[in-house]
Amino acid sequence: MNNDELLRRSLQAVWHPCTQMKNHETLPLVPIQSGEGVWLHDFDGKRYLDAVSSWWVNLFGHNNPRIKTAIKAQLDQLEHVMLAGFTHEPVVQLSEQLSALTGLGHCFYASDGASATEIALKMSFHYWRNLDYEDKTQFVSLQHSYHGETLGALSVTDVSLFKDTYAPLLHQSAQVPSPDWRLAEAGESAEAYALRCAEALEVHIALHHQNIAAFIIEPLVQCAAGMAMYHPVYLQKAREICDQYQVHLIADEIAVGFGRTGTMFACEQADIKPDFMCLSKGITGGYLPLSVTLTSDEIYQAFYDDSVARGFLHSHSYTGNALACSAALATLAIFEQDNVLKANLAKASYLNDKLKMLEGLPIQHLRNTGMIWAFDVQTSDAQFQQRCYQAALQRGLLLRPIGNTVYFMPPYVISGPEMDSLVELTAQIINELV
Numbered sequence: 001m002n003n004d005e006l007l008r009r010s011l012q013a014v015w016h017p018c019t020q021m022k023n024h025e026t027l028p029l030v031p032i033q034s035g036e037g038v039w040l041h042d043f044d045g046k047r048y049l050d051a052v053s054s055w056w057v058n059l060f061g062h063n064n065p066r067i068k069t070a071i072k073a074q075l076d077q078l079e080h081v082m083l084a085g086f087t088h089e090p091v092v093q094l095s096e097q098l099s100a101l102t103g104l105g106h107c108f109y110a111s112d113g114a115s116a117t118e119i120a121l122k123m124s125f126h127y128w129r130n131l132d133y134e135d136k137t138q139f140v141s142l143q144h145s146y147h148g149e150t151l152g153a154l155s156v157t158d159v160s161l162f163k164d165t166y167a168p169l170l171h172q173s174a175q176v177p178s179p180d181w182r183l184a185e186a187g188e189s190a191e192a193y194a195l196r197c198a199e200a201l202e203v204h205i206a207l208h209h210q211n212i213a214a215f216i217i218e219p220l221v222q223c224a225a226g227m228a229m230y231h232p233v234y235l236q237k238a239r240e241i242c243d244q245y246q247v248h249l250i251a252d253e254i255a256v257g258f259g260r261t262g263t264m265f266a267c268e269q270a271d272i273k274p275d276f277m278c279l280s281k282g283i284t285g286g287y288l289p290l291s292v293t294l295t296s297d298e299i300y301q302a303f304y305d306d307s308v309a310r311g312f313l314h315s316h317s318y319t320g321n322a323l324a325c326s327a328a329l330a331t332l333a334i335f336e337q338d339n340v341l342k343a344n345l346a347k348a349s350y351l352n353d354k355l356k357m358l359e360g361l362p363i364q365h366l367r368n369t370g371m372i373w374a375f376d377v378q379t380s381d382a383q384f385q386q387r388c389y390q391a392a393l394q395r396g397l398l399l400r401p402i403g404n405t406v407y408f409m410p411p412y413v414i415s416g417p418e419m420d421s422l423v424e425l426t427a428q429i430i431n432e433l434v
């Protein structure tokens with residue numbers, strides 16, 4: 001196999017995600033043969049630094065020996081068994097560990113982030129229905145939110161490029177102002193702006209709570225919105241408002257969970273417990289598809305009944321897949337054994353220092369939360385996103401800007417010299433393009 005042959009065959013046979021396939025007439029696919037640490041290698045000896053952790057999933061590098069060993073050991077034992085009517089050791093261990101970490105005692109599994117969102121939305125609606133609150137059929141989310149692409153998840157997503165075409169198929173939902181601190185007025189602090197947005201949330205919920213089942217939110221960073229970051233006080237206020245008006249709070253930690261924001265889960269920074277927490281992406285260290293929706297005893301008990309229909313009858317064939325659970329257990333073990341959150345603090349501080357070399361470039365809103373960095377490039381070039389992506393690839397760097405926002409979400413195993421090249425190459429690219 002070589003690069004050219006794989007590209008030709010891929011364009012014939014594979015419909016690639018989130019892509020206008022015609023663009024590949026001019027923008028080549030990137031063929032990947034193997035991975036090692038932060039690097040992805042093609043067939044012809046070229047390598048790319050994976051600064052986006054392969055769509056935010058990879059935590060401890062490609063070809064990680066510990067996760068690989070755990071999956072291999074599980075493969076010799078049991079690859080999969082359906083989870084309805086059956087159970088197995090990895091799923092029980094993982095559920096116990098996730099419950100201990102989140103304080104939410106019940107784990108419902110699926111394979112992708114969007115499915116975890118669907119489950120949270122359906123469970124919330126069904127909970128209220130079981131309690132005879134039949135009118136609670138609506139959901140609220142933030143402006144510019146992203147919760148996945150299936151119809152339920154897309155209904156609470158607010159990205160017009162992904163949503164508008166499918167509008168006739170979607171459930172109505174309401175969006176409230178995003179506490180993204182870039183939207184604060186001149187002289188207004190991130191905290192003051194977050195409090196102002198929380199007031200808008202309260203006005204909406206006070207008016208419509210009888211019809212609202214849940215408020216769904218990406219805690220601390222709205223990643224797909226262009227790494228929009230906000231003050232944790234918004235989460236505290238959201239928790240209070242949801243409690244006051246009997247509305248569930250769904251924390252979508254699919255992108256920000258597992259250390260991305262500096263704590264294991266972003267909600268910890270606001271010291272709040274959501275009613276539902278959705279996890280995926282980093283849960284298996286980026287190895288296998290797995291997602292989970294966690295919820296409280298109180299919500300679980302509302303389904304526990306003699307009536308089958310009052311139970312949560314949702315399912316997916318691969319729910320709680322044993323191989324994926326074993327990868328997740330290995331991932332959690334690495335967090336503990338290597339004191340990852342502490343080590344990441346030092347890495348983040350190193351990269352923040354290094355980013356000072358961007359001073360003087362036409363960028364604004366340089367921001368950082370945990371192991372996520374972003375800045376906005378001041379350019380009127382409508383093609384910036386694509387040109388930046390291509391210029392980075394030419395230099396052996398995988399960047400995937402969102403509009404004019406360039407961001408880094410590297411695997412946690414990134415080394416000092418790798419962080420140096422990440423920033424140096426990015427500076428060269430911005431200099432070249434703007």
Ligand SMILES: Cc1ncc(COP(=O)(O)O)c(C=O)c1O
Binds near residue numbers: 112114
């Ligand atoms: C916050 C958030 N929720 C949900 C999803 C959807 O996850 P998946 O792509 O695995 O369906 C994503 C994906 O980027 C996400 O960032």
